[in-house]
Amino acid sequence: MATKKRVVVIGGGAGGALLANNLPLEEFDVTVIDRSPYHYYWPWLLYVAFKGSKRPMKKEIRELLKPGVSFIQAGAQSVDLNNRKVVLENGKTLEYDYLVIATGSRPTYSQIGGHKKVVERYGDYHSSEENARRVWNAINSLKQGTFAVIVGGDPYRCPPSPLEGVFLAEEFFRARGLRDKVKIVFAVPYPRPYPAEPMNEVVEPILRERGIEYITFFTLDRIDEEKKVAVSMEGEELKYDVLVVIPPHVGTDMKIAPEDVLTQDRFIQADKYTNNIKGFDDAFVIGDASAVPVAKTGVTAHLQAGVVARRLQGEDARNSGRTNCPFDLGYGLGTFVISDYNNPVVKLPPSRFSHLAKIAFAASYWDMIRYPELWNPIFEAYFEATEPAKLGRIYV
Amino acid sequence: MAENRIRVDARGIACPGPITELVKAYRNAKNGDIIEVLATDPGFKPDVEAWIKRTGNQLLELKEEGGIYIAVIKVTAKK
Ligand SMILES: Cc1cc2nc3c(=O)[nH]c(=O)nc-3n(C[C@H](O)[C@H](O)[C@H](O)COP(=O)(O)OP(=O)(O)OC[C@H]3O[C@@H](n4cnc5c(N)ncnc54)[C@H](O)[C@@H]3O)c2cc1C
Numbered sequence: 054m055a056t057k058k059r060v061v062v063i064g065g066g067a068g069g070a071l072l073a074n075n076l077p078l079e080e081f082d083v084t085v086i087d088r089s090p091y092h093y094y095w096p097w098l099l100y101v102a103f104k105g106s107k108r109p110m111k112k113e114i115r116e117l118l119k120p121g122v123s124f125i126q127a128g129a130q131s132v133d134l135n136n137r138k139v140v141l142e143n144g145k146t147l148e149y150d151y152l153v154i155a156t157g158s159r160p161t162y163s164q165i166g167g168h169k170k171v172v173e174r175y176g177d178y179h180s181s182e183e184n185a186r187r188v189w190n191a192i193n194s195l196k197q198g199t200f201a202v203i204v205g206g207d208p209y210r211c212p213p214s215p216l217e218g219v220f221l222a223e224e225f226f227r228a229r230g231l232r233d234k235v236k237i238v239f240a241v242p243y244p245r246p247y248p249a250e251p252m253n254e255v256v257e258p259i260l261r262e263r264g265i266e267y268i269t270f271f272t273l274d275r276i277d278e279e280k281k282v283a284v285s286m287e288g289e290e291l292k293y294d295v296l297v298v299i300p301p302h303v304g305t306d307m308k309i310a311p312e313d314v315l316t317q318d319r320f321i322q323a324d325k326y327t328n329n330i331k332g333f334d335d336a337f338v339i340g341d342a343s344a345v346p347v348a349k350t351g352v353t354a355h356l357q358a359g360v361v362a363r364r365l366q367g368e369d370a371r372n373s374g375r376t377n378c379p380f381d382l383g384y385g386l387g388t389f390v391i392s393d394y395n396n397p398v399v400k401l402p403p404s405r406f407s408h409l410a411k412i413a414f415a416a417s418y419w420d421m422i423r424y425p426e427l428w429n430p431i432f433e434a435y436f437e438a439t440e441p442a443k444l445g446r447i448y449v
Numbered sequence: 450m451a452e453n454r455i456r457v458d459a460r461g462i463a464c465p466g467p468i469t470e471l472v473k474a475y476r477n478a479k480n481g482d483i484i485e486v487l488a489t490d491p492g493f494k495p496d497v498e499a500w501i502k503r504t505g506n507q508l509l510e511l512k513e514e515g516g517i518y519i520a521v522i523k524v525t526a527k528k
Contacts, residue, residue: 208469212464249463249466249492274528286527287505346460346461346462347464
């Protein structure tokens with residue numbers, strides 16, 4: 054029998070775990086490395102922050118991986134792509150035939166003056182359960198004044214998430230009977246509330262209808278928590294009582310040789326169709342860690358994991374650049390941001406169905422990671438039925 | 450002060466859109482820096498024009514070549 058090919062996967066999140074579970078173990082010897090013992094379902098931070106959800110949002114990576122896939126709980130410190138080596142923080146070295154980097158992205162608090170203080174005070178919903186809980190406490194203690202959400206910089210996970218927070222906050226204050234006492238302000242550095250125009254045509258009227266104020270072209274520079282004012286790079290000021298900033302994210306904390314595969318903000322450059330790391334046919338990067346022109350969402354990580362799993366088995370699978378970000382609009386309504394490399398974002402009208410689809414997805418999430426062989430055909434059918442080229446003709 | 454040229458490749462980005470890449474480069478730039486953005490999304494042209502008008506930075510060049518938009522911007526408006 055031929056020896057099995059050694060696949061090392063760094064990161065056991067949405068992309069990494071799914072990739073590992075998609076590989077046939079007769080052919081591959083698969084090892085997943087993660088610094089954390091847990092896999093987090095990050096989208097749930099939204100419901101911790103704005104609904105006070107106490108539902109568990111993490112599971113042990115070891116339990117999510119198929120029997121036969123090895124798991125090493127350790128941080129990866131450096132990757133040497135030329136010599137096919139990964140050095141762990143515990144000093145061990147792993148060699149591979151194929152490498153898949155799936156280390157995600159992480160918020161940074163060093164780009165905006167005063168950002169750290171604001172997070173310590175009011176939390177955010179892009180970093181940890183603890184910070185999301187702080188948001189919940191902050192909105193519960195606000196009885197009057199201004200609640201502000203500011204997009205602090207790009208990129209961040211899940212493009213709809215800033216507005217989802219705003220919509221859920223509005224619903225929260227209305228339900229508490231405080232809507233006439235609490236002003237809600239949303240500020241973005243873009244020309245419109247949602248950066249892609251067709252989706253903006255869906256959400257901007259909803260903002261107006263619900264009396265949510267918004268400020269465009271606001272590039273956040275610094276925050277003065279004593280004076281409770283956020284200042285833009287051009288000197289515009291926004292006063293607040295409670296402020297949640299969507300933090301800009303950066304890429305990997307690992308050292309990578311050669312260094313020129315990294316962008317300035319440490320995302321890893323790759324072919325947008327195959328996910329091959331620039332210049333390497335035996336190394337891939339999937340999900341949020343990659344610098345490919347597509348939104349940082351779990352759905353993207355999921356689809357890329359499928360493409361790389363098939364490529365490792367010798368198929369010429371390619372990404373279409375498909376996005377499918379669920380968008381919670383509050384009050385039980387939702388939509389999806391659907392596009393691909395060849396088609397702009399579809400203007401998909403709000404519906405209860407879209408919201409329920411998001412919740413159904415959340416409910417089945419762990420099962421989808423654990424049993425891709427059962428879910429792959431369902432996803433394939435869904436993605437085919439909702440191709441942006443088809444939807445674009447229906448919703449214009 | 451040496452002029453710093455920042456190149457941004459935003460080709461192919463439909464969601465969330467190429468304007469997000471410009472905004473990212475702007476955050477890290479200093480007054481005097483030049484930002485050059487490549488994009489394929491047709492919405493990029495009016496967005497750059499609106500962005501220049503509102504932020505007060507300087508547009509040195511905005512052209513289309515074979516379906517690719519190229520914007521060259523001088524950062525001047527930071528306080
Ligand atoms: C509020 C919010 C709402 C969202 N909503 C949606 C949604 O509705 N739909 C959707 O599709 N997506 C959504 N997302 C985005 C989604 O959560 C991410 O895009 C997805 O988790 C990316 O998967 P990933 O595998 O690339 O990274 P992650 O899931 O972040 O996994 C990365 C893993 O790598 C590990 N790691 C990192 N560095 C190292 C290292 N050096 N050594 C070892 N291990 C390391 C980490 O511990 C982590 O387990 C949302 C995100 C947020 C924050």
